[in-house]
Amino acid sequence: MKPFDCLNHFLRAAIFFALCWNLASPQSDSKDLHLTFQEKTALDKFKAEVINLLPEEYMKSDFYLIRWLRARNLDIPPAKAMLLESIKWRKDNNVKSILQENWSDMEQDFPATFNTIDKLNHPIVTMELGDWDFRAAVLVGKSHRLNRYLMYINERYMRSVFDAQAAGKNVTRVLVLVDSEGANLRKQACPLCIPNLIRWVSSMESYYPQFVQEIILINGTCSYTKNIFEYLNVKINFLMKLFA
Secondary structure, three states: OOHHHHHHHHHHHHHHHHHHHOOOOHHHHHHHHOOOHHHHHHHHHHHHHHHHHOOOHHHHOHHHHHHHHHHOOOOHHHHHHHHHHHHHHHHHOOHHHHHHOOOHHHHHHOOEEEEEEOOOOOEEEEEEHHHOOHHHHHHOOOHHHHHHHHHHHHHHHHHHHHHHHHOOOOOOOEEEEEEOOOOOHHHHOOOOOHHHHHHHHHHHHHHOOOOEEEEEEEOOOHHHHHHHHHHHOOOOOOEEEEEO
């Protein structure tokens, strides 16, 4: 193996180790789990208004409901509208059963893992973005299947937070680790791919608010990342870090 290759493998391993062990901060969890007096007052009113409209038990928890209020600066009417739109979206897309569906075909072409945690017990979602060929999926008529698989990814990372909570771990968000080696605009951001990307990123904000602590990209380039978000023309409200 050439010295450069050895160095490259070493750096990749070092970066991954650092991401898993050092970048997670307890600050977001602490803030998420503690309510100010203003937040508690707004939450009590909000909960009274929506509690009988919530179809699933986990949605009735303060842990879940406060996210919608914070996403709308504690303004109850828009927070309620946002939550009810999410419930409608979940019903229209039968999201409740999405984790029980067979995704073996998509997992092969769009690899993602959900079985890693950092030292603070945050679930880590890893994605091999360079292998994700959106263009190929769209051209063979799998656009709808791809959209649903991306819903599945969002739902699974949200559930991983609730699973951690049920296990007694005080975590409130996931880390998303993206390996962008081999990614390019032709495969992931072709004109036919853009609607899939916009829908996916927007759904993180609209239907899974404040469940992502940060998105960390490794083996990417500043120009590629900048171009992706210029193409998407969307605003994200979580932290992104890039390791080129």
